[in-house]
Amino acid sequence: MTENKIELKSVCDLLGLKFFIPSYQRGYRWNDQQVEDLLNDINDFRPESVNNSDEGTWYCLQPLVVKKVKRSDSHCDEANEEENWYEVIDGQQRLTTIYLIIHYFNEMWNGKRKTTLPTISYATRNDSYYFLRSLEIDEAQEAVTPGKEFREYIDYFYMKQAYSTIHKWACKQGDNFDNNDFQSKFIHRTKVIWYETIDEDPIKVFTRLNIGKISLTNAELIKALFMNRSNFRVSDVNHLKLRQQEISSEWDNIEYTLQNDEFWLFLNEKGYSRPTRIDFIFDLICEHNELTLCEEKYCQIGSDDYRTFRYFYEYFNSAQSDIEKCWNEVKAYFQTFKEWYDDLELYHYVGYLIIYGHTISDLVAEWNNAIDKASFVKSLKQMVKAEIDKCPGIDFQYNVDGSNKGRSKPILLFHNIQTIVNQNKNNLDNSKYQIGVFYKFPFHLYKIESWDVEHINSNTTNEEDDTMTQEQWLLNVYLSAENKIQSKIIDFFAKDSEEQRNKLFDEIKKHFHQAENWTPEEKNKIWNYTLLDSSTNRSYGNALFSGKRRVIIGKDKGVKISIPRFTRDRRLEFTAESKAESCFVPPCTKQVFMKYYSAIMTDANYWTKEIDAEGYLRDIKECINKLDN
Structure with a gap:
């Protein structure tokens, strides 16, 4: 049974792999700031331990979406058999920058002990492979130059600029810069979210992720974990397929309900920008460590946008992994929200408290601690009363x-x-x-x-006492006035003199409540x-x-x-x-x-x-x- 693969790979795991950048991808376009931000983030990162094991904390990059393909190595002079390559659907900008950083430290710091480089082949610029490998720093001219002549392409301009930025950044670090420490963190302590798709049409995947501006969400990554057959304790293939379909159907039902703004904005404020809303439940489970991930692993998951995915990833890779327990936690949160929404009393008190800053987390904790619904309602009323008292x-x-x-x-x-x-x-x-x-x-x-x-x-x-207010007042009383008074009101609007209008207005007002x-x-x-x-x-x-x-x-x-x-x-x-x-x-x-x-x-x-x-x-x-x- 073939399925999408999702895991965390360190930069070290990428070394020696062959990557193919297809023609539907745009060229390399990272600017100086993007390159510097990545370098600074790695340099500022302080892992618990720096060694070659997988233990300890690590820095996480955004997803690299690939598809395994068979192709020949076009860079070999002799004919060769087809090999395993990875077509890069999303993340080629990060992958190229990773390559440039490794290449720079190989050339400037590593001497004969060079780090193995991944192979990157570009469909639209076949000699990009050679261009990247030939980049070097000309110390005399303080410039980046390729080792031989290449045609001028805009992609090459950005690659040279990025390489120069890496060099300038390294030079600015001063005497205290420990390049061995930096490289160790970069190679062994920096990981990417590796998403290997089996989709037959990678262009469709690329379009969704890039042209449609829909990022690979935590929920989509987590769903791949839930659909991975190795996470099920079921050996029978038919039973496994049925359970996967059941979870997928329940997942879609939860997402469909959360997409209803009447339900969603009862629980949340406007402005939620993620394309999927079930992430909201996964974030809560992660925040409260509902799956009781051990403290060491829980501290390693970081605090960036993909923290929640890494929480579930670590759980499914732990000895305590239980997909049924995990999915039941998701359903329990959803069923709680559904019960609140459907109850005419809970709905109103919970909705009010959320508007005034009470978090879903606190309310769920109160709900779980309550003896019954009546005691929960009593607690809600006390919290509402506290807001009124302010x-x-x-x-x-x-x-x-x-x-x-x-x-x-x-x-x-x-x-x-x-x-x-x-x-x-x-x-x-x-x-x-x-x-x-x-x-x-x-x-x-x-x-x-x-x-x-x-x-x-x-x-x-x-x-x-001003004309506009007088006119408004007369129009309001006109339809309910007697015929004689209606005639006077009409006369008022026909008068040109302000003095005449004021006099007539005072006369009309005497007939009405003051x-x-x-x-x-x-x-x-x-x-x-x-x-x-x-x-x-x-x-x-x-x-x-x-x-x-x-x-x-x-x-x-x-x-x-x-x-x-x-x-x-x-x-x-x-x-x-x-x-x-x-x-x-x-x-x-x-x-x-x-x-x-x-x-x-x-x-x-x-x-x-x-x-x-x-x-x-x-x-x-x-x-x-x-x-x-």
Whole structure:
């Protein structure tokens, strides 16, 4: 049974191997900085011991993806039989640089005891093999020169430049530079992730890794370990194939679920850049050493991007290796996340805590230590309460400075969360309701969009003494006004004189409830705050409560609401509606503008203190008190 091979090879293991760089690869292009970074990393690396054994720590390079092929050695003068070569699908830039470093130290430091070089043949520049071997330092001209004449190619320019960079770097190290130590670390303590593919079409693999900019992920490398038959304790071929297919199918199901943003952004923040998301679970297993890798090996796996792969690699190469135990750990993490996601109470408390910095690792540890679900929920509530307690006191007395309103964001978000939890609990007690009617707060939308705390009643004075505010107020009351008042409103828009407009406005206002006077301190309490996304906030600016209400209703309907205006010929004109950027409105924000918390229905044009704001504040406090139950 032929399968992909994955292992760690030291640079020493590459010596003497034959590599072929196919024509679909671009030429060598590493710049000075890339070469220097590699040299500095090797030089700064401090292994636990420096010898020729595999024990101790080591420095790891990124993957070298190859495919074994049969071909003749085109560099021999006489005909020869086909030999084993490795077609380099990904990693030829690193491989060529490794060659240049070994070649440089052979020529400048090693005398007669030269290190064996790998063979590298390039399909597009057949004499690149000779060019690389002939590079030397001309001390007199302080330049890199090939030992004979070659045609000028851009590949050769970069190869010469890299060789020169190696020389300049070595010269800068000074008298304290121990070249033997450096070479030992480079040859024996530097490893590559060797990925030998059996794919019949290496160009397809190359396209995915390079043209598509999809790197070989930890998950893909780890999957090769899981699919390696030598890691199974099964001798029957048919049983082995079946188990491989089962694990592969379960793997795909986990990845498919994690690719759903509703599920993924419940657990994570936006901005995850890896193409596969199951890496997330492998990282957690590695972080907690769930496979109980011995301390010595665990300390050797390093801290770079491929740390997690090396963790699993070391595990599968240990005496304790058990693929069923390993896969069960993966499934256990996934099943835990799935249970949290599907539970209407756990989902909301876990999602809230993750937003405010609690790690998945800590929550999983709490889950594993809990006696049952009820005790876990109690722990979650205590953690949520701790987050609430970090906010200003329960009396919500804020500073006058409106810029501090963001401090109430955890409370406002929690108010939405607990409101939904309360509603779901009530529905659970009603046998008529099926699970499909239950509502879950869309954490994915909350994280994707930009949300902040905004004033319900405008934070400006807004005495309705400027033309724009007067026009807005009149448009809001027009449709509900008596015919006589509607005629006066139309007259207002027809007046050219500001004095006439002000006089008519004062006359119209006498027929309606007058706005309350809010002090700056009152406007900067939580009873006047709600959650809004930035696009909606920009759309209504410093509007009256009724204007904001109209925009919120439109957003909830999925449209940018039509804003009416009066024309000079006294017609009420509505602009065309357009699709809203987003139609998600947090439930408590919607309820604020629907006057949901008010004991009686007050004037829809205003957010009142004694009726609306007090009722809203009372509901927030009641939700917080639920954490103690």
